[in-house]
Amino acid sequence: xxxxxxxxxxxxxxxxxxxxxxxxxxxxxxxxxxxxxxxxxxxxxxxxxxxxxxxxxxxxxxxxxxxxxxxxxxxxxxxxxxxxxxxxxxxxxxxxxxxxxxxxxxxxxxxxxxxxxxxxxxxxxxxxxxxxxxxxxxxxxxxxxxxxxxxxxxxxxxxxxxxxxxxxxxxxxxxxxxxxxxxxxxxxxxxxxxxxxxxxxxxxxxxxxxxxxxxxxxxxxxxxxxxxxxxxxxxxxxxxxxxxxxxxxxxxxxxxxxxxxxxxxxxxx
Numbered sequence: 001x002x003x004x005x006x007x008x009x010x011x012x013x014x015x016x017x018x019x020x021x022x023x024x025x026x027x028x029x030x031x032x033x034x035x036x037x038x039x040x041x042x043x044x045x046x047x048x049x050x051x052x053x054x055x056x057x058x059x060x061x062x063x064x065x066x067x068x069x070x071x072x073x074x075x076x077x078x079x080x081x082x083x084x085x086x087x088x089x090x091x092x093x094x095x096x097x098x099x100x101x102x103x104x105x106x107x108x109x110x111x112x113x114x115x116x117x118x119x120x121x122x123x124x125x126x127x128x129x130x131x132x133x134x135x136x137x138x139x140x141x142x143x144x145x146x147x148x149x150x151x152x153x154x155x156x157x158x159x160x161x162x163x164x165x166x167x168x169x170x171x172x173x174x175x176x177x178x179x180x181x182x183x184x185x186x187x188x189x190x191x192x193x194x195x196x197x198x199x200x201x202x203x204x205x206x207x208x209x210x211x212x213x214x215x216x217x218x219x220x221x222x223x224x225x226x227x228x229x230x231x232x233x234x235x236x237x238x239x240x241x242x243x244x245x246x247x248x249x250x251x252x253x254x255x256x257x258x259x260x261x262x263x264x265x266x267x268x269x
Contacts (some may be wrong), residue, residue: 002034002035002036003034003035003036003053003054003264003265003268004035004036004038004051004052004053004054005031005035005036005037005038005052005053005054005055005056005264006038006040006045006048006049006051006052006054006055006056007024007028007031007037007038007039007040007056007058008039008040008041008042008045008055008056008057008058008060009021009024009028009039009040009041009042009058009059009060010041010042010059010060010061011024011025011039011041013059013061015059015061015242016190017188017189017190017191018190018242018244019246020059020061020242021059022246023058023059023242023243023244023245023246024039024058024059026245027058027243027245027257030257031056031257031260031261031264033261034261034264034265035264038052042057042060042061042063042066042069042070042073043066043069045057045069045073046069046072046073046076046077049073049076049077049080049082050080050082053083053268054082054083054084054085054264054267054268055077055082055083055084055085056085056264057084057085057086057239057240058240059240059242060239060240061240062136062140063239064135064136064140074088083267083268085216085217085218085263085264085267086214086216086217086218086219086238086239087214087215087216087217089213089214090212090214090217090219090238090239091211091212091213091238092208092212092219092235092236092237092238092239093235093236093237093238093239094238094239096134096135097113097132097133097134097135097136097157098134099236100113100157100159101113101114101115101157103208103211103233104122108207108208108211108233109204109230109231109232109233110232110233111159111160111162111224111232111233111234112124112159112160113157113158113159114157114158115134115156115157115158116152117150117151117152117158120150120158123158123159123160124160126147126160126161127146127147128144128145128146128147128161129144129145129146129147129150129158129159129160129161130142130143130144130145130158130159130160130161131143131144131145131150131156131157131158131159132156132157132159133155133156133157134155134156134157135155144161162224162226162232163227164186164224164225164226164227164232165186165224165225165226165227166182166183166184166185166186166224166225167182167183167186167189167222167223167224167225167234168180168181168182168183168195168197168201168222168223168224168225168231169181169182169192169220169221169222169223169244170197170201170202170205170220170221170223171218171219171220171241171243171256172205172209172218172219172220172221173217173218173256173259173260173263174214174215174216174217174263175206175209175210175214175215176259177197177202177205177206178252178255178256178259179194179248179252179255179256180194180195180196180197180201180205181193181194181195181244181247181248182195190244192244192247193247194247194248194249194252201231204221204223204231205221205223208221208233208236209221212236212238214238216263216266216267217238218238218241218243218260219236219237219238219241220235220236220237220241220242220243221233221236221237222234222235222236222237243256
């Protein structure tokens with residue numbers, strides 16, 4: 001019998017600049033070469049997953065919209081030893097934005113982040129700051145706030161607004177790099193083009209993937225290129241990273257699906 005794969009996605013979620021539905025329909029179609037695939041909404045994953053060999057979480061949307069169901073999914077999956085891809089041990093977006101504080105404190109090349117005004121001296125002195133929820137996702141609740149209007153608030157993070165040249169994303173299956181894309185216009189986050197990373201770029205991205213210590217799953221390392229030429233981490237997405245597969249060549253897309261398929265098959269033995 002072929003492995004049974006529960007593909008978790010929200011086909012109705014309207015993401016700015018992206019079409020979740022199209023990416024997941026196409027990816028599921030390719031995975032059917034090796035798996036018996038069924039798609040389900042994230043709120044249905046917990047009651048359905050016992051009938052499958054493994055669960056692939058894809059473009060399932062911000063868990064803020066179904067927080068209690070997601071917590072129950074995690075609880076049941078851990079209790080039953082369910083094979084979940086990405087594995088539920090991720091320390092990055094899967095667990096909220098605490099990792100931005102942890103990485104800042106540890107001296108990693110990340111946009112410096114604090115959660116209290118008393119720590120503002122640890123950030124660059126700028127006129128405007130980015131304030132976002134500690135449990136946010138997909139830019140929900142993100143605000144640009146002048147320095148004079150900053151206030152302490154529970155559950156918020158504070159970052160300096162960085163004037164950067166462009167954003168670049170590195171995509172991994174497990175700990176293996178697959179491809180990179182960048183947005184040459186900072187105002188058009190999802191207008192992406194293929195990006196050829198340098199050896200230094202790959203060392204930068206690999207450092208965060210290794211820190212996260214995820215053996216099976218999909219991770220996307222989002223970074224910005226500063227005016228000084230350095231890369232700084234913006235986000236480490238290990239829950240349900242959008243892959244922008246419509247922005248890569250057919251050969252790159254096929255290679256990614258092959259790597260994903262091989263990793264999934266290893267997981268089921």
